[in-house]
Amino acid sequence: MVNEKPAKFLIVKRVESPVNPYNGLSEKELWSLHDRLVIEFKKLWEKIRGGSLKLNELSRPQYSLLDVKIVLAYRLMEECRLCERRCGVERLKGRPGVCLMSDKCVVHSYFHHIGEEAPLVPSGTIFYGGCNFKCVYCQNWDISQVYAWKGEVVSPRELALIQEELRKTGARNINHVGGDPTPHLPFIVESFKFLEINVPQLWNSNMYLSMESMKILVDLIDIWLPDLKYGNNECAWRYSKVRNYWEIVTRNIKYAYENGDMIIRHLVLPNHIECCTRKVLEWIAKNTQRVLVNVMEQYRPEHLVVKYSDRYREISRRPTRKEIMEAYRIADELGLVYKPVS
CATH class of the missing domain: 3.20.20 (TIM Barrel)
Structure with missing residues (x-):
């Protein structure tokens, strides 16, 4: 640069x-x-x-x-x-x-x-x-x-x-x-x-x-x-209305990783540590070992989550400190380099 x-x-x-x-x-x-x-x-x-x-x-x-x-x-x-x-x-x-x-x-x-x-x-x-x-x-x-x-x-x-x-x-x-x-x-x-x-x-x-x-x-x-938002297709459909998310996005990230420099972002969603955060970080550790990872804690309810909070009750709050620390613990356990950019 x-x-x-x-x-x-x-x-x-x-x-x-x-x-x-x-x-x-x-x-x-x-x-x-x-x-x-x-x-x-x-x-x-x-x-x-x-x-x-x-x-x-x-x-x-x-x-x-x-x-x-x-x-x-x-x-x-x-x-x-x-x-x-x-x-x-x-x-x-x-x-x-x-x-x-x-x-x-x-x-x-x-x-x-x-x-x-x-x-x-x-x-x-x-x-x-x-x-x-x-x-x-x-x-x-x-x-x-x-x-x-x-x-x-x-x-x-x-x-x-x-x-x-x-x-x-x-x-x-x-x-x-x-x-x-x-x-x-x-x-x-x-x-x-x-x-x-x-x-x-x-x-x-x-x-x-x-x-x-x-x-x-x-x-x-x-x-x-x-962004590697979700660890499965079900969450991707519920929150972003896209099909076959996991297969498509991981394919593209891996292809890009092989052809350039990369920082992967993962936004920690409340109540999604096991279904999304863990799976995302495990995939990164296995497939894109040299990248920096931004484990992002700045999620806040916005847009339709605010308008229809009963429909999206599980993500109608910010992540707790406990959830963020668990995400960091998983990243540490996997040997990911996240602290310089998170």
Whole structure:
């Protein structure tokens, strides 16, 4: 985060595409081209990380791997498959998906966030509208669910200017969050076409992305900040209205872990130590041993939990000190590194 190495998106822009990806290739042809170019990207990335190659030694091609990723991202948005809801809505025709977003990038605010994990701050945080989850306790319910469209519509070029401004004024990274950034993935990917400043990209997400979206992002994102909320599918459905949560989110976190730096967040819910916290922390200890873990104690009843407290009685209070200390005890028992960021 101090310009010692180039952000991954800058390298992706140097990987030449032998054909114009905007010129009517089928999706199958695009993915085949994408996967071939990713092999070249990984070779360059390793050389640059190892110090045997510098970014300025690479020329800027007319069409690059980034262009291929841009085209694929918008293809996924046509009958939307950006996340694993796979709602199939034709968002490019202006129709809103389950996430409440259609064909526009909506930004509610951006600023230097000093409340993120210590290694990340000040984090140049961009809050996007909409979300593919329907969390009944969402603390950002206004921008994610109720007033998702009430932000500022920005173009990919304008989004790049926001990122540049944040970096030039001291941000250590660009933190894409919301709501959730996934509904805005095509706009974010396209913004890199106009972004020349070296700044690490951070994906702060519920990680309910489709595998196609993960393949597009994994070569562009330097730091992953995933939420691993639930230890089972039943709690995920009850509180966030998503199916197959555990299989999808753990798959994506593991894939991201293999391709970048990561801090995993787990929000401790009241009355959910055994069904969620223990299972989440055990999975992290087994599958992503090198990550930092933020065991978060700041849950408070919000949104629908407040409105329908009788319906959600089991989470209609803050976690007790005993519950938080039990979560920490489990993390200690598993050998997780959580104290620097929790």
